Amino acid sequence: KQEVTQIPAALSVPEGENLVLNCSFTDSAIYNLQWFRQDPGKGLTSLLLIQSSQREQTSGRLNASLDKSSGRSTLYIAASQPGDSATYLCAVRGGSEKLVFGKGTKLTVNP
Amino acid sequence: EAQVTQNPRYLITVTGKKLTVTCSQNMNHEYMSWYRQDPGLGLRQIYYSMNVEVTDKGDVPEGYKVSRKEKRNFPLILESPSPNQTSLYFCASSLRQGPSQAFFGQGTRLTVV
Numbered sequence: 314k315q316e317v318t319q320i321p322a323a324l325s326v327p328e329g330e331n332l333v334l335n336c337s338f339t340d341s342a343i344y345n346l347q348w349f350r351q352d353p354g355k356g357l358t359s360l361l362l363i364q365s366s367q368r369e370q371t372s373g374r375l376n377a378s379l380d381k382s383s384g385r386s387t388l389y390i391a392a393s394q395p396g397d398s399a400t401y402l403c404a405v406r407g408g409s410e411k412l413v414f415g416k417g418t419k420l421t422v423n424p
Numbered sequence: 425e426a427q428v429t430q431n432p433r434y435l436i437t438v439t440g441k442k443l444t445v446t447c448s449q450n451m452n453h454e455y456m457s458w459y460r461q462d463p464g465l466g467l468r469q470i471y472y473s474m475n476v477e478v479t480d481k482g483d484v485p486e487g488y489k490v491s492r493k494e495k496r497n498f499p500l501i502l503e504s505p506s507p508n509q510t511s512l513y514f515c516a517s518s519l520r521q522g523p524s525q526a527f528f529g530q531g532t533r534l535t536v537v
């Protein structure tokens with residue numbers, strides 16, 4: 314059974330800092346991995362999608378990497394801003410088509 | 425615009441009163457699913473559908489029903505809601521092929537009193 318773990322559960326950083334969020338998964342037989350952002354009580358906003366054959370994806374200040382063999386992904390946020398404060402979720406999609414989510418990392422960027 | 429639409433966004437109801445949360449997608453996706461999100465438990469899959477008339481249980485199906493009569497719609501039915509079904513619900517859709525991005529609705533905040 315696929316399990317997804319996100320570390321740390323919460324992170325507080327000063328504005329302008331570069332930071333890394335971690336995601337690990339137990340079964341490397343995945344189709345893809347998706348990073349989402351969720352604001353309190355709101356929906357999920359897809360940030361980046363990495364296919365199993367890819368090593369990384371970039372969008373603006375965000376860069377996500379995938380090491381399928383070791384079961385790890387990282388989300389790198391450059392020059393963090395208060396508007397980046399949210400919960401970040403990673404989810405993997407495997408053979409059952411189901412997305413399995415981690416419990417998220419709650420990020421607070423302090424002005 | 426590609427989107428998944430859920431209704432209602434917010435709902436307060438009483439125990440035992442049947443309700444339906446609708447979900448519709450405009451991307452011709454085969455795969456649709458429902459998740460619930462609870463503090464400390466994360467997002468868990470309730471039911472999913474591979475295509476029209478094909479549905480199956482996810483991880484937490486008790487107390488829920490679904491139907492898939494049309495490709496675009498996948499309603500979630502709570503025939504006798506209970507307080508432990510108070511949660512934030514999300515509908516999602518994607519193509520059936522594995523390497524496909526999942527699209528999520530905006531969520532439905534359900535409170536059962």
